[in-house]
Structure formats: structure tokens, C-alpha cells
Amino acid sequence: xxxxxxxxxxxxxxxxxxxxxxxxxxxxxxxxxxxxxxxxxxxxxxxxxxxxxxxxxxxxxxxxxxxxxxxxxxxxxxxxxxxxxxxxxxxxxxxxxxxxxxxxxxxxxxxxxxx
Amino acid sequence: xxxxxxxxxxxxxxxxxxxxxxxxxxxxxxxxxxxxxxxxxxxxxxxxxxxxxxxxxxxxxxxxxxxxxxxxxxxxxxxxxxxxxxxxxxxxxxxxxxxxxxxxxxxxx
Numbered sequence: 001x002x003x004x005x006x007x008x009x010x011x012x013x014x015x016x017x018x019x020x021x022x023x024x025x026x027x028x029x030x031x032x033x034x035x036x037x038x039x040x041x042x043x044x045x046x047x048x049x050x051x052x053x054x055x056x057x058x059x060x061x062x063x064x065x066x067x068x069x070x071x072x073x074x075x076x077x078x079x080x081x082x083x084x085x086x087x088x089x090x091x092x093x094x095x096x097x098x099x100x101x102x103x104x105x106x107x108x109x110x111x112x113x114x115x
Numbered sequence: 116x117x118x119x120x121x122x123x124x125x126x127x128x129x130x131x132x133x134x135x136x137x138x139x140x141x142x143x144x145x146x147x148x149x150x151x152x153x154x155x156x157x158x159x160x161x162x163x164x165x166x167x168x169x170x171x172x173x174x175x176x177x178x179x180x181x182x183x184x185x186x187x188x189x190x191x192x193x194x195x196x197x198x199x200x201x202x203x204x205x206x207x208x209x210x211x212x213x214x215x216x217x218x219x220x221x222x223x224x
Binding site: 003004031033044056091097098103104105109 | 124166
């Protein structure tokens, strides 16, 4: 089966610029996750969608980050304006449903460098 | 607070030696715990989950609620086991994963 797709794979921007990441989950997966992974740390959940509704966005810095999943399939994550500390790998994952029994499948990630 | 701690950043062993990657968690409820692995230039992927009580690629992990640990073990390491390993906690069966900092396992020939 095709895996989770993400683009771009790499992005370099100046601080205060805007950036957007795109994710296409595995077909039929209702749950989609965005994680932020800072160098030397484990992934940290930013937002979880169930279809096109937000389940958990408690760790999303809402003053600068936004995410949407309008038709319950693809998702975009936006940062506006970017800060130096946003430099990280942004991982998208999907699962058939939410819950511990549903394996999360990860995309290759987008590596963001903010200069 | 819900937290996962992996105390070792790097674990280096020789091929054929036993391996134990440590994971401790902090969670007041009944935990759901996982080990994820990332091989070089590959995606993060599920290795095993405690509820399945399975052995994958020779690895096992036992949940010890008394010690709040979920250590990953393998009796004889292979070079192809070299990778980054993450322990993760799913609180309240929400699907949300809380990851530890990760441990790099290096298996030397």
C-alpha cells in the first residue's frame, strides 16, 4: 500500500517568513496527526484530526501555527511567522481510527530550517 | 504529568551481545506503551506494543507497572538492529503518542 506522503521534504526560510507543509495520509485513514521533532528529542504531537475535525490541539502554538483538513483527507500545517525555534522535522502520521489499537503510520517528514 | 524517559542517548554493543533499552514512564492510569524504531534513512515505524505481548525481530518488552518501566530487550544483537529506538505512551486510549527522547543503538561487528 502507498504510505503517508509529505511535501516538501526540505525547506529553508528566514525568520518571520511563512511556510506551509502538506500531508496526504494513507487512503481510508480517518485519523491524521502532525508531530514536531526538534533535533535530539522525540516527536511531540501538535494536532490530531479525526476526519476533518480537531480532536487535540493542546500543544499547537496557535498564535503562529494553524492546520486544516478540509475534506477529511489531505492536511496542511502552516507557520506564520516562523521563529528560529521552529527549526525541526515535521512529521505527519495517519491511522485507520484513533486509539491505542490502531497503528500510526508515519511519513518521511519535512525538515524545516529557520535562519 | 505524563512523561516518557529514556535515560540513554546512545547504547553501543557488540554483535551477539544482549541488549536492553530502558524506558520509564509517568502516568497515573493504565498505560498503553509502544516501541517505535527508525532505521537509517527510513521512516519511523512501530516495532511492538505491550498489549500484543509479541516478539518482533527477536525483541520483547514487558510492562512492569510497579517500576513503571517498559524496557526493550533482545538476547543477541545483530548489526541490522542499529537504529534509533523510541518508547511511546498512549494515555487514555486517545491515539495521541507521548514519545521519549530516543536511544541510538549501535551494534558493532
